[in-house]
Each structure stands twice: as C-alpha cells, then as structure tokens.
Amino acid sequence: MDVTPEVRQELTEWLYHEAELLDGRRFEEWLALLADDLTYEMPVRLTREAGGGEEVAREMAFFRDDRETLRLRVARLRTEFAWAEDPPSRTRHFVANVRVRPTDRPDEVEVRSYLLVYRSRGDAPQAELLSGERRDRFRRVGGTWKLCRREFVPDQATLGLRNLALFI
Numbered sequence: 001m002d003v004t005p006e007v008r009q010e011l012t013e014w015l016y017h018e019a020e021l022l023d024g025r026r027f028e029e030w031l032a033l034l035a036d037d038l039t040y041e042m043p044v045r046l047t048r049e050a051g052g053g054e055e056v057a058r059e060m061a062f063f064r065d066d067r068e069t070l071r072l073r074v075a076r077l078r079t080e081f082a083w084a085e086d087p088p089s090r091t092r093h094f095v096a097n098v099r100v101r102p103t104d105r106p107d108e109v110e111v112r113s114y115l116l117v118y119r120s121r122g123d124a125p126q127a128e129l130l131s132g133e134r135r136d137r138f139r140r141v142g143g144t145w146k147l148c149r150r151e152f153v154p155d156q157a158t159l160g161l162r163n164l165a166l167f168i
Contacts, residue, residue: 001106001140008100011111011138014145019093022167027074030167031067035139035148038067042168045132047157056153062164070167077165084165091166092118103137108148111136115152115168119161128162131155 001007014033021030034040042062046055065073076082094116101110117130137149152168 001102001109003100003102003109007109008098011100011109011145012095012098014138015095015098015111015113018147019095022093023091025088027077027167031071031074033145033147034067034070035141035146036067038070038148038150040065040067040070040150042152042154042164045154045157062154062159073167082165084163087122089166090120093168094118105139107140109138111138117166117168119166121162128160130159130161130166130168132168134168 018030018033021027021033041064044057044060044062046057048055077085077088080086095113096116097112097114099112101112103110111134113134113136115130115132115134119128119130121128132152132154135149135151135153136147138145139148140146150168
C-alpha cells in the first residue's frame with residue numbers, strides 16, 4: 001500500500017482517537033478498533049553494555065494478549081473484582097513521532113510512534129509515567145483501519161508502576 005499523506009493523516013488521527021477512548025475509559029469502543037487476529041504485547045526491556053546484544057527479550061513479556069484476553073480484561077474492569085483499578089486511574093496518552101511505512105502486504109501498513117502515559121491514582125500526589133515505542137501494524141478492513149499487531153517496547157528496564165492495569 002502506498003503511504004500517501006492522506007493515509008499518514010488517517011492513521012495519526014486513529015492513534016489520537018484511540019488515546020481519547022482509553023483516557024475516557026471507553027474500552028468497549030476501543031475494542032471495536034481491534035482486528036479479530038490481534039496480537040498485543042509488551043516485551044521486557046534489557047539493560048546491556050554497548051555492543052552486548054539485543055535490548056529486548058522477546059521470549060519474556062509483561063503481557064502477551066490477543067483480542068479475546070483484552071475483552072476479558074475490559075469485562076473484569078467493570079466488576080467489583082478489579083481492585084487494582086478501584087478507584088479508577090486517570091490517564092493521559094501522549095502520542096508523538098508517528099511514522100507510517102508500507103509492508104509486504106497490500107492492505108497493511110506499519111506505524112511506529114512514541115507513547116507517554118501519565119497516570120494518577122486516587123488522591124496520591126505523585127503520578128506514574130510509562131514511556132516507550134509502539135510498533136503497530138494496521139490492516140484496511142472494509143474501508144476502515146484495524147489494529148492487528150501492537151508491540152510496546154518500554155524505555156525502562158524496571159517499570160515504576162504499581163500495576164499494569166492499563167492499556168497502551
């Protein structure tokens with residue numbers, strides 16, 4: 001697929017819309033943006049000396065989900081058993097440095113972006129930050145874009161979060 005300025009703008013707007021849905025806790029609407037065969041994962045970042053090899057452990061992950069496990073996570077948030085999110089977090093997803101590239105498939109594109117998630121909880125004065133790079137793959141399905149793969153590579157090797165009860 002050709003990456004025209006229109007395609008780049010559509011996907012940038014898609015990412016902004018996704019951030020709005022996640023920050024507004026409109027998770028069911030967010031799920032509708034995802035392809036049925038989605039893979040959604042966050043591998044572990046490694047700290048290596050210069051020239052010491054791969055900086056990401058792909059065989060280990062903070063989470064490795066598909067569309068169904070994400071649906072179950074969303075459903076659980078709507079119950080009284082989501083203790084990690086009671087009271088619910090307040091988040092802001094900041095998306096930047098969006099780059100769109102063609103792939104070997106005519107109906108798919110690769111989109112890389114930087115993400116900063118700001119989260120505050122309850123009345124705590126300190127906030128939590130999570131930053132990294134999203135490596136996404138989008139597929140055109142019936143005239144609309146669906147996210148079919150997301151890999152979020154965190155900048156931190158040790159996360160400074162109390163839990164991972166959030167979506168990236």
